Amino acid sequence: xxxxxxxxxxxxxxxxxxxxxxxxxxxxxxxxxxxxxxxxxxxxxxxxxxxxxxxxxxxxxxxxxxxxxxxxxxxxxxxxxxxxxxxxxxxxxxxxxxxxxxxxxxxxxxxxxxxxxxxxxxxxxxxxxxxxxxxxxxxxxxxxxxxxxxxxxxxxxxxxxxxxxxxxxxxxxxxxxxxxxxxxxxxxxxxxxxxxxxxxxxxxxxxxxxxxxxxxxxxxxxxxxxxxxxxxxxxxxxxxxxxxxxxxxxxxxxxxxxxxxx
Amino acid sequence: xxxxxxxxxxxxxxxxxxxxxxxxxxxxxxxxxxxxxxxxxxxxxxxxxxxxxxxxxxxxxxxxxxxxxxxxxxxxxxxxxxxxxxxxxxxxxxxxxxxxxxxxxxxxxxxxxxxxxxxxxxxxxxxxxxxxxxxxxxxxxxxxxxxxxxxxxxxxxxxxxxxxxxxxxxxxxxxxxxxxxxxxxxxxxxxxxxxxxxxxxxxxxxxxxxxxxxxxxxxxxxxxxxxxxxxxxxxxxxxxxxxxxxxxxxxxxxxxxxxxxxxxxxxxxxxxxxx
Numbered sequence: 001x002x003x004x005x006x007x008x009x010x011x012x013x014x015x016x017x018x019x020x021x022x023x024x025x026x027x028x029x030x031x032x033x034x035x036x037x038x039x040x041x042x043x044x045x046x047x048x049x050x051x052x053x054x055x056x057x058x059x060x061x062x063x064x065x066x067x068x069x070x071x072x073x074x075x076x077x078x079x080x081x082x083x084x085x086x087x088x089x090x091x092x093x094x095x096x097x098x099x100x101x102x103x104x105x106x107x108x109x110x111x112x113x114x115x116x117x118x119x120x121x122x123x124x125x126x127x128x129x130x131x132x133x134x135x136x137x138x139x140x141x142x143x144x145x146x147x148x149x150x151x152x153x154x155x156x157x158x159x160x161x162x163x164x165x166x167x168x169x170x171x172x173x174x175x176x177x178x179x180x181x182x183x184x185x186x187x188x189x190x191x192x193x194x195x196x197x198x199x200x201x202x203x204x205x206x207x208x209x210x211x212x213x214x215x216x217x218x219x220x221x222x223x224x225x226x227x228x229x230x231x232x233x234x235x236x237x238x239x240x241x242x243x244x245x246x247x248x249x250x251x252x253x254x255x256x257x258x259x260x261x262x
Numbered sequence: 263x264x265x266x267x268x269x270x271x272x273x274x275x276x277x278x279x280x281x282x283x284x285x286x287x288x289x290x291x292x293x294x295x296x297x298x299x300x301x302x303x304x305x306x307x308x309x310x311x312x313x314x315x316x317x318x319x320x321x322x323x324x325x326x327x328x329x330x331x332x333x334x335x336x337x338x339x340x341x342x343x344x345x346x347x348x349x350x351x352x353x354x355x356x357x358x359x360x361x362x363x364x365x366x367x368x369x370x371x372x373x374x375x376x377x378x379x380x381x382x383x384x385x386x387x388x389x390x391x392x393x394x395x396x397x398x399x400x401x402x403x404x405x406x407x408x409x410x411x412x413x414x415x416x417x418x419x420x421x422x423x424x425x426x427x428x429x430x431x432x433x434x435x436x437x438x439x440x441x442x443x444x445x446x447x448x449x450x451x452x453x454x455x456x457x458x459x460x461x462x463x464x465x466x467x468x469x470x471x472x473x474x475x476x477x478x479x480x481x482x483x484x485x486x487x488x489x490x491x492x493x494x495x496x497x498x499x500x501x502x503x504x505x506x507x508x509x510x511x512x513x514x515x516x517x518x519x520x521x522x523x524x525x526x527x528x529x530x531x532x533x534x535x536x537x
Binding site: 222 | 286342370376499515
C-alpha cells in the first residue's frame with residue numbers, strides 16, 4: 001500500500017488514538033491525586049493510594065485469589081489444551097471437523113450465560129465448592145486461546161522430524177517433550193500470556209462464581225466503585241495496567257510485539 | 263490399534279471439559295425454561311408480556327447496534343491509516359491498539375466514570391469553557407454506555423481490520439489507480455468491498471460482545487439503563503428468579519447464534535472474492 005493518505009484521514013486517526021490513550025492516562029493521573037475523591041488533573045502528587053490498596057483486606061484477598069485462579073486455570077488449560085492442539089494437527093484425518101469448533105465454543109457462548117449455567121448446574125446442582133467452580137469456569141474461557149495459539153505454531157511444525165526421532169528409537173512421550181514441545185515454545189508462551197491476562201481481567205464468568213469470602217479483583221473493583229469513589233480504584237487500575245505493560249514487555253522479548261497483532 | 267484412537271485419546275480431556283462443563287450446563291439452563299409447570303413457553307410469555315423487560319431488550323439491541331455502527335466506521339478509517347503507515351509507525355500504532363485491548367474491561371469502563379461524572383473532566387471542561395454553568399447529568403444515560411462500549415471495541419475493530427487491509431494486494435490498488443480511478447473511487451470501489459469480510463467479522467464480535475456485556479452497562483448505566491446482562495444478574499442474584507434469568511440467558515444465546523448465522527450469510531453474498 002503506497003498511495004498517499006488524505007490529511008483529513010490522518011487527522012481522524014490521530015483523534016482516535018488520543019481517544020484510545022486519553023482515558024488510560026486519566027486513570028493514571030487520578031491514581032496520583034492527593035485528594036479523597038477522584039479527579040483529573042491530579043491535585044498534588046502522592047503514592048498513598050497505592051499503599052491503601054494493600055491496607056484494604058478485600059483487595060489483598062482478591063488479588064491473591066485472582067492470581068491463583070489465573071495461574072491454575074492457565075496451567076490446566078495448557079495441560080489439556082496442548083495435547084488437544086497436537087491431536088488436531090497430527091491426527092487431522094481421523095478427527096472430525098467439529099472438534100476444533102468445540103474447543104472454541106467457550107468464546108462463542110456468551111460468558112455471562114456460561115457463568116450463570118456453571119452456578120446453576122455445577123456449584124449449586126452438584127454442590128461443588130465455589131473456588132473449584134470458579135477455576136473450572138476460568139479454565140474453560142482460557143482453553144480456546146491455548147488450543148488455537150498452540151495449534152497455530154504446530155501448523156508450521158514439520159512432523160517428519162518427530163517421525164525421524166521415533167524411527168530412530170526415541171519413545172513417543174520423550175519425543176514429544178524433547179522434539180515437539182521445544183519447537184512450539186513461542187506458541188506456548190504466547191498462549192500462557194493471553195490466557196493469564198484473560199483470566200485476570202474476567203468479569204462475566206466470575207460474576208456468578210464469587211460470594212462472601214471468595215471474590216476476584218475485577219469483581220471487587222466493581223463492588224468498591226458502587227460504594228466509594230476514591231482514588232484507590234484508580235491505583236488498582238494502574239496496577240493492572242502495569243501488569244499489561246509487563247506482559248507486553250515479555251512478549252516483546254520472546255516473540256516480538258507484532259506477534260500480538262495477529 | 264492404539265494408533266487409531268491416539269487423536270481421540272489426546273483430545274479427550276479438553277473434549278470432556280467442554281462437554282461436561284459448558285455444553286451440558288448451558289443446555290440445562292436453556293432446557294429449564296421449557297419445563298416450567300406453568301406451560302412450555304410460559305417463561306417467554308412472562309418475559310415478553312412485561313413492558314419493562316421488553317424495554318430492556320430493545321434498549322440492549324439499540325445500544326449494541328449503535329455501538330457496532332460507530333465502531334465499524336471509526337475502526338475502519340483508523341485501520342486504513344494504520345495499514346498504510348510506514349513500518350515503524352505502523353507497529354507503534356498496533357501496539358497502541360493492543361495495550362487497551364489487554365487492559366481489562368473494568369479498568370477501561372471505570373475510566374469513563376472519571377470522565378463523565380458530575381464533577382468529571384468533561385463537565386469541568388464545559389463549565390470552564392462557559393458552555394454551561396450547571397454540570398450535565400451525563401452518567402447513567404444510554405449515551406454514556408455507548409461511549410464506553412465504543413471505547414471498548416474500537417481497538418478490537420482496528421486490529422481485525424488492519425489484518426484484512428494488509429492482505430489486499432498492492433497490485434489491485436495500483437491497477438485501479440492506473441486505470442484512472444481517483445483515490446476516493448479506489449477506496450469506495452476496490453478497498454471497501456475487499457474489506458467487507460473483515461468488517462463483518464468485526465461487526466459480529468462487537469454486536470455480540472455489546473449485547474451480552476455486563477461490567478460496562480453496570481458501571482455507566484446502572485439501574486437506570488438496565489440491559490440484558492445487568493437484568494440477568496439482577497434476576498439471578500438479587501431476585502433469585504432463576505427461571506427469569508435462564509430465560510434471558512436463552513434469549514442471549516438465540517440472538518448471538520442468529521447474528522452469527524445471518525452475518526455469515528451476508529458475508530458470503532457480499533464477498534467479491536467468493537467462488
